[in-house]
Amino acid sequence: MSAGRGLAYKIVPVTTFEQNCSVIWCEKTKKAAVVDPGGDLPKILAAIDELGLTLEKVLLTHCHIDHAGATADLAETKGVPIVGPQKEEQFWIDLLPQQSMMFGFPATKSFSPNQWLEQGDTVQVGDQYLEVRHCPGHTPGHVVFIHHPSKLAIVGDVLFNGSIGRTDFPKGDMDTLVNSIHQQLWSLEDDYEFIAGHGPNSTIGFERKNNPFVSDHRG
Secondary structure, X not given: OEEEOOEEEEEEEEOOOOEEEXXXXXXXXXXXXXXXXXXXXXXXXXXXXXXXXXEEEEEOOOOOHHHHOOHXXXXXXXXXXXXXOOHHHHHHHHOHHHHHHHOOOOOOOOOOOOEOXXXXXXXXXXXEEEEEEEOOOOOOOOEEEEEOOOOEEEEEOOEEOOEEOOOOOOOOOHHHHHHHHHHHHOOOOOOOEEEEOOOOOEEHHHHHXXXXXXXXXXX
């Protein structure tokens, strides 16, 4: 658990893909959001209860099965809205039942988000606000969430520690993804930390210098 300046988070790894589901909350109000509930719903619910939080909403970066598999059940169980991603992600939402069968996940329901997000939107968690940036390439409707006071970003499968998201799935595109990283993430200061969809956290500055796919020094 870390962050500060009004926002805290706990990473809850879920599914056999070890996806970094994030419980984020306003330190003042204890109101929370779950970002990318990919599966293992009891584990997510236990984390919310253990932290003494009140869930306000589900936030989605994108809708591959390991990020969105438990979304419908969590929203229904807690009676909260589903917010995001960007509307082009409906393609992957509609395929969730097929994705669950393909990867051996529990049966998964598709859903309709209560709110689509667009570039420049903000989402509120308690008294805290996160900026939304549209970062297509891994999937067409992928978004990232940025909490500027704590210099924390939640980037899903756009950027990883030492790597970037796959683009060999339907509607993925490498040039689009690289452009998203350059335009939407490299504009952040070097000391912004990010939670990736898989693996350890990193910083924008470290990846700008060292990431073999998108660093300033590649090639």
